[in-house]
Amino acid sequence: MSKDDTGMSGSDDSHMPPAGSAGSNGNKGHDMGYEQGYAQRSRFIHGEMVSPHWDYSHHVVPPMSASATYRLDSGQRGAQGFCQFGTTEAVEQEILIYDRLQEPTSSMLEDRLAEAERAAVGISFATGMAAISAAITSLVTTGQHVIAHKCLYGCTTSLLKNWYPRIGINVSFIDTDNPDELRAAIRPETRVVYLETPVNPTLEIIDLRRMSDVLDEVNAKRPPEERIYSICDNTFATPLCQRPREHGVDVVVHSLTKGIGGFGTDMGGIVLCPLELEPMYKLYRKDFGGSLSPKAAWPPLVYGLPTxxxxxxxxxxxxxxxxxxxxxxxxxxxxxxxxxxxxxxxxxxxxxxxxxxxxxxxxxxxxxxxxxxxxxxxxxxxxxxxxxxxxxxxxxxxxxxxxxxxxxxxxxxxxxxxxxxxxxxxxxxxxxxxxxxxxxxxxxxxxxxxxxxxxxxxxxxxxx
Ligand SMILES: Cc1ncc(COP(=O)(O)O)c(C=O)c1O
Structure with missing residues (x-):
């Protein structure tokens, strides 16, 4: 047997586990004791990934997941996972594939915030701006039109003013609190009305019910594919002080970096929406990236929201x-x-x-x-x-x-x-x-x- 300090040469079979006692990561090869004869170096990598010590239902604090990718039992299961992803079909047990698509710690945070914001689902993002850009961009395409409040967080204004025209999306900045101005700004190709309340930084309050009534009136005369969605950034208020969906808003966005995270240690964002929009937002996140890492989802889940x-x-x-x-x-x-x-x-x-x-x-x-x-x-x-x-x-x-x-x-x-x-x-x-x-x-x-x-x-x- 040849060994060196790095373990780079030869094989070390001197620490063979007793038959049947070796750990298993769930692969069949492990179950059948195939690990016998593998080098310690390989066993460091492959041993004990499933443990009898796991029972998270008894954890007082939820775990922080840390697995960028997930073991698939078979090619068919992998294919099924990809098929299921981004659909609204109810599944008995979701198949985890890769963290950018979906992962357990941020899913727990998404569920809690969806409940708080009276939304069907939440889709978390790496920052508030990643959530905002996903929320709007998923709903519009070239040639369509966005109405935005005349005062918004600076980077949101920059996104709408500097980037959207480059891809042929027109934006009108208006006073969304004025129903006449809102009605007059709506065009056949309008798909989104975007605002914040309280407005950052002026603390102006927009009457969400009055705005939603105007959009309901217009949407009642449109086919579903031409619906105008309202999106409200609720970062200033947090769901504790205001839940825009209770006032007729379709989609709520947050920077989790702020009041929800609360301690200023991590960045994050979230989109909270009806079920019908979930597939598109999840596919957007999958393809554009910007997913929230479990390590950044954990502090708002464990420290931020509870406090x-x-x-x-x-x-x-x-x-x-x-x-x-x-x-x-x-x-x-x-x-x-x-x-x-x-x-x-x-x-x-x-x-x-x-x-x-x-x-x-x-x-x-x-x-x-x-x-x-x-x-x-x-x-x-x-x-x-x-x-x-x-x-x-x-x-x-x-x-x-x-x-x-x-x-x-x-x-x-x-x-x-x-x-x-x-x-x-x-x-x-x-x-x-x-x-x-x-x-x-x-x-x-x-x-x-x-x-x-x-x-x-x-x-x-x-x-x-
Ligand atoms: C109201 C509001 N929305 C969104 C954002 C953007 O969030 P993030 O910095 O997490 O991208 C900010 C940031 O200051 C904000 O104040």
Missing amino acids: LPVRMRQMQYNAQKVAEYLSDHPLVAKVRYPGLADNPDHAVARRQMTNFDGAFMPGSLLYFTLKEEPGSNDNAEAMINWTADNSYVITLAVSLGQVKTLIENPSSMTHSALDPEMQAEGGVEPGGIRLSCGLEETNDIIRDLEAALMYVASRKREKV
């Missing part, structure tokens, strides 16, 4: 108190938070943004502007920069819905893909500030905002 209600309770409490504090501050020009009674969209928000028990849930984000000299955003810039340098509990960073309070300037950061005209049209002011409230002690967030505003006031005095 969402308790996290949101504190984040929302903080947002309400901060919104009230800012509203009363002499340097603040405007505060948009749906929980403020004098917010222009407060009544719609009260009806639309509720938790599973019907309680009002205005969420954890707010948008505000400071009083400025005409044409200037000096004060906002000073406040952001002071905060980045000096604040203990407020971090200058994009993203939202995390345990830490995050501040940013959408005009120059998350929404910089919108040209100045689109920003103006969408209500994204150069000096607008977006604040995502975290879990800190309320008074600590207010204390750091107060200090930042005092700094802005001191600059003003110096100038005089």
